Amino acid sequence: MSHEVVVIEGDGIGREVVPAAVDVLEALPVDFEFVSAEAGDAVKAETGEALPAETYDLAADADATLFGAAGETAADVILPLREAVDSFVNVRPAKAYPGVDAVRPETDVVFLRENTEGVYAGHEDRLSDDLSTLTRVVTSSASRELAEFACEFVEDGRGPAGDPDEGFTVAHKANVMRETDGRFRKVVLAVAEERGVDADEELMDAFATKLPLDPSQYGVIVCPNLAGDVLSDLAAGLVGGLGLLPSANVGHDNALFEPVHGTAPDIAGEGVANPTAAILSAAMLVEYFGHVEEGQRVRDAVEGVLSDGPRTGDLGGDATTEDVTAAIVDRL
Amino acid sequence: MSHEVVVIEGDGIGREVVPAAVDVLEALPVDFEFVSAEAGDAVKAETGEALPAETYDLAADADATLFGAAGETAADVILPLREAVDSFVNVRPAKAYPGVDAVRPETDVVFLRENTEGVYAGHEDRLSDDLSTLTRVVTSSASRELAEFACEFVEDGRGPAGDPDEGFTVAHKANVMRETDGRFRKVVLAVAEERGVDADEELMDAFATKLPLDPSQYGVIVCPNLAGDVLSDLAAGLVGGLGLLPSANVGHDNALFEPVHGTAPDIAGEGVANPTAAILSAAMLVEYFGHVEEGQRVRDAVEGVLSDGPRTGDLGGDATTEDVTAAIVDRL
Numbered sequence: 001m002s003h004e005v006v007v008i009e010g011d012g013i014g015r016e017v018v019p020a021a022v023d024v025l026e027a028l029p030v031d032f033e034f035v036s037a038e039a040g041d042a043v044k045a046e047t048g049e050a051l052p053a054e055t056y057d058l059a060a061d062a063d064a065t066l067f068g069a070a071g072e073t074a075a076d077v078i079l080p081l082r083e084a085v086d087s088f089v090n091v092r093p094a095k096a097y098p099g100v101d102a103v104r105p106e107t108d109v110v111f112l113r114e115n116t117e118g119v120y121a122g123h124e125d126r127l128s129d130d131l132s133t134l135t136r137v138v139t140s141s142a143s144r145e146l147a148e149f150a151c152e153f154v155e156d157g158r159g160p161a162g163d164p165d166e167g168f169t170v171a172h173k174a175n176v177m178r179e180t181d182g183r184f185r186k187v188v189l190a191v192a193e194e195r196g197v198d199a200d201e202e203l204m205d206a207f208a209t210k211l212p213l214d215p216s217q218y219g220v221i222v223c224p225n226l227a228g229d230v231l232s233d234l235a236a237g238l239v240g241g242l243g244l245l246p247s248a249n250v251g252h253d254n255a256l257f258e259p260v261h262g263t264a265p266d267i268a269g270e271g272v273a274n275p276t277a278a279i280l281s282a283a284m285l286v287e288y289f290g291h292v293e294e295g296q297r298v299r300d301a302v303e304g305v306l307s308d309g310p311r312t313g314d315l316g317g318d319a320t321t322e323d324v325t326a327a328i329v330d331r332l
Numbered sequence: 333m334s335h336e337v338v339v340i341e342g343d344g345i346g347r348e349v350v351p352a353a354v355d356v357l358e359a360l361p362v363d364f365e366f367v368s369a370e371a372g373d374a375v376k377a378e379t380g381e382a383l384p385a386e387t388y389d390l391a392a393d394a395d396a397t398l399f400g401a402a403g404e405t406a407a408d409v410i411l412p413l414r415e416a417v418d419s420f421v422n423v424r425p426a427k428a429y430p431g432v433d434a435v436r437p438e439t440d441v442v443f444l445r446e447n448t449e450g451v452y453a454g455h456e457d458r459l460s461d462d463l464s465t466l467t468r469v470v471t472s473s474a475s476r477e478l479a480e481f482a483c484e485f486v487e488d489g490r491g492p493a494g495d496p497d498e499g500f501t502v503a504h505k506a507n508v509m510r511e512t513d514g515r516f517r518k519v520v521l522a523v524a525e526e527r528g529v530d531a532d533e534e535l536m537d538a539f540a541t542k543l544p545l546d547p548s549q550y551g552v553i554v555c556p557n558l559a560g561d562v563l564s565d566l567a568a569g570l571v572g573g574l575g576l577l578p579s580a581n582v583g584h585d586n587a588l589f590e591p592v593h594g595t596a597p598d599i600a601g602e603g604v605a606n607p608t609a610a611i612l613s614a615a616m617l618v619e620y621f622g623h624v625e626e627g628q629r630v631r632d633a634v635e636g637v638l639s640d641g642p643r644t645g646d647l648g649g650d651a652t653t654e655d656v657t658a659a660i661v662d663r664l
C-alpha cells in the first residue's frame with residue numbers, strides 16, 4: 001500500500017530541508033507517493049494567497065503532509081493546514097542529543113499540545129476604539145480527545161522513558177482561568193484516572209520555572225494550545241534551539257509533520273541549513289503510518305550523525321545540508 | 333514624613349520572611365509605620381475569607397503593602413490585592429547573583445508585566461455542558477499606561493544596563509491574537525516611538541526559546557499579563573529558582589511588594605526560609621518611596637551576603653532566616 005504524502009516546502013530553508021527529508025523517505029523500504037504543493041510568502045506574493053485552496057484540499061485529502069516553513073505568513077499557512085488535516089493534537093518532542101551543546105543536556109520531554117482551541121479558536125472583536133476582546137474556547141470533548149491520545153501514547157511506551165507507567169503531567173493555569181482551564185484539567189485528570197494512567201499537574205508558570213531547573217523530572221506534558229506552544233518552545237531553548245525539533249499534528253485519519261523551526265532567512269538559499277528537524281519530522285511520519293522499525297532506523301541514523309558525523313554551521317560544523325543528508329541516508 | 337505600610341505575612345514561610353524584611357526596613361533611616369493585616373489559607377480556615385474586607389481596605393488606603401505568600405488561596409489573595417492598590421504594572425526583575433548556582437548566570441532582566449487585564453480580566457462562562465469560554469480583554473489605555481511606565485523606567489536608567497538608551501523588548505503573540513495582542517503591540521511600539529525609546533519585539537514563544545539560549549541579549553521586557561507571568565517565571569528558573577526574586581505591583585498612588593516565591597510548605601515553620609526575595613521586595617518598596625540610596629544599600633547588603641555571607645539551605649548552606657537577616661542588617 002502506497003502512502004500519499006503532500007509535500008509543501010514553503011519558504012526559506014523549507015526549500016532545502018524538506019527535499020532532504022524526502023530523500024530520506026525515499027531511501028526507506030516504504031512506498032510513498034509524493035505530491036508537491038505550494039504555501040507561504042512566495043506563493044502569496046504571486047497569487048495573493050499564502051495557502052491556496054488547492055494546497056488546502058490536497059492536504060485534506062492526502063494520507064499525510066510534510067511541511068517545511070513559511071515566513072511572514074506562517075500563521076496563515078500553518079493554522080489552516082492543521083485544520084485541513086483535522087488535527088487535534090500537536091506532538092512535540094524536545095530531546096537533547098549527546099554531542100550537541102545544550103543548556104540542559106538532561107532534557108527529554110514530549111509535549112502533547114491541544115491543537116484546535118484555546119486562544120487559537122480566535123474569536124476576536126474590536127468592541128470600541130479602546131477595547132478588543134478574544135474569546136478563548138475550551139471544550140470537554142477536545143480535552144477528552146487529547147487526554148485519550150495522551151493515555152494511549154503513554155500506555156504504548158511512546159513517552160521519553162518508554163515506560164507505560166511513566167504517566168504524564170498536565171500543565172495549565174486553572175488558578176486564574178478557573179472555568180476554562182478548570183474544565184481542561186478536570187477532564188484530562190479524569191480520563192487519566194479512568195484509564196489508570198498516572199497523572200500529576202503543574203501550573204504553567206511554575207512549570208516554566210521548574211523545567212530549566214530540572215528537566216529530568218518531566219516526561220510527557222499535556223497542555224492547552226498556547227501553553228503547549230510556549231512551553232515546548234522553552235524546552236527547545238533547553239536542548240539547544242529549534243534546529244533539531246520535529247513535530248507531528250495528528251488527526252483522526254490524516255496528519256501534518258513539520259520541523260518546529262522557521263525559514264531562517266539569514267542562511268536560506270545557501271544549502272547549509274540543518275535538515276535534522278525535517279528528517280526527524282519525516283521519521284514521525286513514517287511511524288505514524290505504522291512503520292515503527294523504519295522510523296526508529298531514521299532516528300538512529302540521525303543520532304549517529306549528530307554524534308560523529310558531519311555538522312551544519314548551527315552545530316559548529318561546516319557541512320552542507322546535502323552532506324548531512326547523505327550521511328544520514330548512508331547509515332539507514 | 334512617615335510611610336504607612338500594611339504588612340501581610342500570609343501563610344507558610346511568608347510568616348518568616350516578611351518579619352525579616354520588616355527588620356531590614358526598620359534598620360534604615362526611613363520612617364515607616366507598619367500596620368499588620370491577615371490574608372491567606374489560615375485566615376480563610378478561621379473566617380471563611382482568604383482576603384478579609386478589612387485587609388483589602390487597609391491595603392487600599394495605605395501608602396504601600398508588603399505581602400509574603402498565600403497557599404491554596406494565592407489567587408484569591410493576590411489578584412484582589414493588586415486591584416486594591418490599583419496596580420497597572422508588575423515589575424519583576426530576574427537577576428543571577430555571583431556565587432549563586434544558576435542555569436544561566438548571565439541573566440539580568442526586568443519584566444514589566446501588564447497587571448490589570450488579558451486573561452486576568454477573567455470573564456468566564458460555562459456556555460454548555462461541553463463548552464466554556466474566557467473573554468480576554470486588551471485596551472489601548474492599559475497598554476499605553478504600561479508603555480509610558482516602561483519608557484520612564486528605561487529613561488530613568490532603571491533597566492538592567494542602567495542605560496537610558498537600552499530600550500525594551502515587547503513580547504506578545506500578535507500573530508495569533510491579532511486583534512488583542514495586535515492592539516497591545518501597536519500601542520506599546522507607538523508610545524516608544526513617540527518618546528524616542530528604542531523598542532523591538534519578539535513573539536512570546538520565540539522569546540521562550542531565545543531567553544535560555546542567550547539571556548544576555550535581553551534587558552527590559554514588556555508583556556501582557558499572562559505572558560509576563562510565564563516568561564518571568566521562566567527567567568526565575570534561569571537564575572536559580574524563585575527564592576531570590578522580588579516583585580513590585582505599582583499603582584498610581586499605592587503599590588504592593590511581594591516575593592515571587594510561594595509558601596514553601598515543606599520548610600515552613602522551621603525558621604530556615606531564604607528571606608532574600610522578601611528583603612529585595614522591601615528594597616523595591618524603599619525605592620518606590622523615593623529613597624533610592626537606601627534601596628541601593630539594601631541591595632548591596634543582600635548581594636554581599638549572597639556572595640560571602642551565611643546561606644540558607646536552598647543555596648546549599650545551613651544558616652537560618654535570622655542568621656541571613658542579621659548578616660544583611662549588619663552590612664547596611
Ligand SMILES: CC(C)[C@H](C(=O)O)[C@@H](O)C(=O)O
Nearest residue numbers: 074075078079229507508537
Ligand atoms: C506560526 C504560529 C501560528 C505557530 C503557533 O503558534 O502554533 C508556531 O508558533 C508553532 O508553534 O507552530
Ligand SMILES: CC(C)[C@H](C(=O)O)[C@@H](O)C(=O)O
Nearest residue numbers: 175176205406407410411561
Ligand atoms: C497566584 C497567581 C494568581 C499569580 C499570577 O498568576 O499572577 C502568581 O503566579 C504570580 O505570578 O504572582
